[in-house]
Amino acid sequence: MIRFENVGLRYGMGPEVLRDLTFEIKPQSFQFLTGPSGAGKTSLMRLLFLSLTPTRGLVRAFGKDTSALQKSQIPALRRRIGIVFQDFRLLQHLTTYENVALPLRVAGQEEGQYRSDVVELLKWVGLGERMHVLPPVLSGGEKQRAAIARALITRPELLLADEPTGNVDPPLARRLLRLFIELNRLGTSVVIATHDLALMDQVHARRMELADGRLQIHD
Numbered sequence: 001m002i003r004f005e006n007v008g009l010r011y012g013m014g015p016e017v018l019r020d021l022t023f024e025i026k027p028q029s030f031q032f033l034t035g036p037s038g039a040g041k042t043s044l045m046r047l048l049f050l051s052l053t054p055t056r057g058l059v060r061a062f063g064k065d066t067s068a069l070q071k072s073q074i075p076a077l078r079r080r081i082g083i084v085f086q087d088f089r090l091l092q093h094l095t096t097y098e099n100v101a102l103p104l105r106v107a108g109q110e111e112g113q114y115r116s117d118v119v120e121l122l123k124w125v126g127l128g129e130r131m132h133v134l135p136p137v138l139s140g141g142e143k144q145r146a147a148i149a150r151a152l153i154t155r156p157e158l159l160l161a162d163e164p165t166g167n168v169d170p171p172l173a174r175r176l177l178r179l180f181i182e183l184n185r186l187g188t189s190v191v192i193a194t195h196d197l198a199l200m201d202q203v204h205a206r207r208m209e210l211a212d213g214r215l216q217i218h219d
């Protein structure tokens, strides 16, 4: 699905924050990405989302060498990936429902085509009652679930979630984890960046651990 070969990343003239990353995200797989603050988890998520280009090495996405692609070809690949940002990035002037529906609207769908899908997904993440409020009124955990729903509405093949339990209490974190496991069971590959050890202990999954810019994989 996504394959990295000897990937390195530096910002500007700074030091290399990621070094010699070689790994693969397989279809229908489930993995945690872990490592201390500043280890490069978000940077690696952005590389996976094709919103950063590596300073060296090769990133293949869905069978294509991304360095050989035209800029105009990237959005089509990205549409196959859903991402939950560490800081949510909900649009403050749109309701929960409108935020979640946005990717479909942008893709040119009519409301009649997607309305029931959006409502069903909002209920699935437990936001059925919070559909028509604006993000500033939502709690941290509700914002998190709205961001997750927005990432899932396009039925991506790969879901990237950056600290998706960073702002919620342990019971809600467990519920979100169950939601990701269920999603994976339905066929989506999942990558969860987290430093929540208690969360990772709840499921036997592949662990990708970043330290000093390098990646160690525990299958």
Ligand SMILES: Nc1ncnc2c1ncn2[C@@H]1O[C@H](COP(=O)(O)OP(=O)(O)OP(=O)(O)O)[C@@H](O)[C@H]1O
Pocket (backbone or CB within 6 Å): 011, 014, 017, 035, 036, 037, 038, 039, 040, 041, 042, 043, 044, 086
């Ligand atoms: N836009 C940027 N410009 C310059 N340096 C950056 C930028 N983004 C991240 N960095 C640096 O890259 C390194 C990795 O940062 P990154 O945000 O990927 O870590 P992280 O593992 O996600 O941390 P956290 O757990 O705190 O979210 C850090 O040293 C950070 O300062």
Ligand SMILES: [Mg+2]
Pocket (backbone or CB within 6 Å): 041, 042, 043, 086, 162
């Ligand atoms: Mg981060």
